[in-house]
Amino acid sequence: MTHKSALFVKDKDVVVPGEHLAQGMDYLPGLGTYRKGEVILAERLGLINLEGRAIRVIALSGKYMPKLNDVMIGKVVDVTLNGWRIETNSAYTAMLSIKDATSEFISRGSDLTKIFALGDYVVAKIVNVTSQKLIDLTTKAPGLKKLTGGRIIKVNPNKVPRIIGKQGSMISMIKDTTGCKITVGQNGLIWLDGEPKSEVLAIKTIRKIEDEAHLSGLTDKIKLYLEEQKKDL
């Protein structure tokens, strides 16, 4: 018996778990979908992404999933014998060991809070994630450092790619217009530093991107918005 294959959704449609996406073996279940017999169903709330025969669902919500080589912003929540425990805004905390924290010499038994104290925010890169979600970080690469001054905001981590934009187009537009220094962590934490008024504008813009991330033509919309708002600076 041969069934005719059929697609029930369009690119960029919003789908909910359990929704039928396609019928037949001509389509392949990608991330966020699963196959049950002949049908492909959605496994997450998200947007459809069609690429050839593969159907994917790009999540619209959900917590950050730690991934190798991600640069994230974390908060120091504990100081241990051999390093620091860092809150990652995911379901798990990460470990930053002395070895991966700094290339300076640290003598045995010295006070680690002199390097990173409790409550400090750091930009760090994930160097290892195990199956049990034990996360190792490093701060020994260009751009990775302790954050001083400025402010931290939290956004939906699924919207981070839109906030950064293609090759960083969106975030450099915000940086250029507002003159703020901005660091975006893949885990949804964003650090901003600049004049108070421009900081507020940058945050307002980021919130707008977050709200409208699933819509097309976003870059032009944000460009217009920024130009309009710039006059008040």
Place this chain on the structure above:
Amino acid sequence: MGYSQRFDGRKFDEIRPIEAKAGVIKNADGSAFFRIGKTTAYAAVYGPRDLYPKFMQDPSKGILRCNYSMMPFSGQGDRVRPGQNRRAREISMVTEKALLPVVDLVDFPNAVVDVFIELPQTDAGSRCAGICAASIALADAGIPMRDLVAAVSVGKVHDKVLVDLDYNEEAYEDGPVADVPIAIIPSTEEISLLQMDGEISKEELLEAIALGKKVINQIIEVQRKALKDKYIVKD
């Protein structure tokens, strides 16, 4: 004489008007509001997050933890004592078991997903409303799920098999009453919750479940729409 006309004038296979909304609690990772007739449920989902006490952690997958609670003023006039009691613990447990077949937490070892269900107003069918709200809230929180779960109560009043009993029907005194809350996973038609209170014959029970499977589609549509409405352009 029998039960020829329902107290609120509904048909025997007609559910009360339903309404649902996703994302009503901003602080939560996912949330939902669900109302069927006068029974109103709010669900908030937090997590996946760290689980303590540590002995509860499962290194092979994340766990789901549900908490059902009726608000003090939610009943039929008398104050409902808030917090844990025998009934609330049972309903928390069956809610968890009704939702567990669809949620996929293998990506979250040692973590927990907390679901809090609060009922500001109840008029029977509260565990079903809670399950419906919780399943919307879990999807809203971005938890991987194979499907949504919809629940409704079916049963028998006097001589009639019907769906979605309200409080007056549950308290019917002139004949036997059976209240059977069921939860169904629509894509497989599996039943993930089946409880019974009262008296019903085997044939009538099967008839009631078949009736429930028929009306469950109306509920699932409302749940899907609630989730999609959150992302509709509002210009």
